[in-house]
Amino acid sequence: MSIPLPGTQVRGSKTGKPIMALLDLLGRTWALGILWHLNSGPATFRELQQRCEQISPTLLNTRLKELRQLQIIEVQVAGYQLSQQGAELFEIIAPLGAWSSLWADQISQVKNNKQEG
């Protein structure tokens, strides 16, 4: 898959708008997950693999290349880590954690009500 560089045509969108490039990038398997799991600190390739529940090395490497080229993550002695921009991006999506818990409660409630009624 080609890198969703803002300003260029990306998967599913022809407009070149930055938001579309970003949504393409984040819409790829495990992209959000890698971001999420990198927030807990730098990690080597194999450790990141573990954090991401044994994601296949093929996919991990593909996503890492994309995220590096787009300057969301970077490599330092400590291993892969969020770049400054990546950290800012994480701050935006951080509330998804809390939201997802409420959402899970909500869905199970509805399920249970349906079972009861």
Add this chain to the structure above:
Amino acid sequence: MSIPLPGTQVRGSKTGKPIMALLDLLGRTWALGILWHLNSGPATFRELQQRCEQISPTLLNTRLKELRQLQIIEVQVAGYQLSQQGAELFEIIAPLGAWSSLWADQISQVKNNKQEG
């Protein structure tokens, strides 16, 4: 693809944590895009297709089913629209718009510097 119901095993993750279900869901092609484009108001199937740059009906329908089952969007007389929960989810990701613009600027700067040097 099976529906990433929080509490169950989802694509790429075995833990069942709500956040992993959510990241799986949002990580599917056009899921974020549909959310994004629904924020501008309810839409019929064909109008939503247009907003999403002629996304194929097959994929649109697949995503809509998932998002409905997970109570992020709902269908009313006006067509498809964000549910209450969906609107809250949108509020979380809304800042991605501004972030992506800064990001695009940043990336093009670096590109230009490389060309110059």
Add this chain to the structure above:
DNA sequence: CATCATGCTACATTATATGTAGCAATATTT
């Protein structure tokens, strides 16, 4: 110099996405 860990690549298999055609149902026009 043997052993082990790391960061990957190769490759075959399976799962997803894309794109076009078109159908059934309802709404609209003539």
Add this chain to the structure above:
DNA sequence: AAATATTGCTACATATAATGTAGCATGATG
């Protein structure tokens, strides 16, 4: 009321992406 148009979608063939396992090259360690 017959013809036409629009809508919401399904079917299906093709193309693209993800998964999973094996293992190689490199550098560190005993």
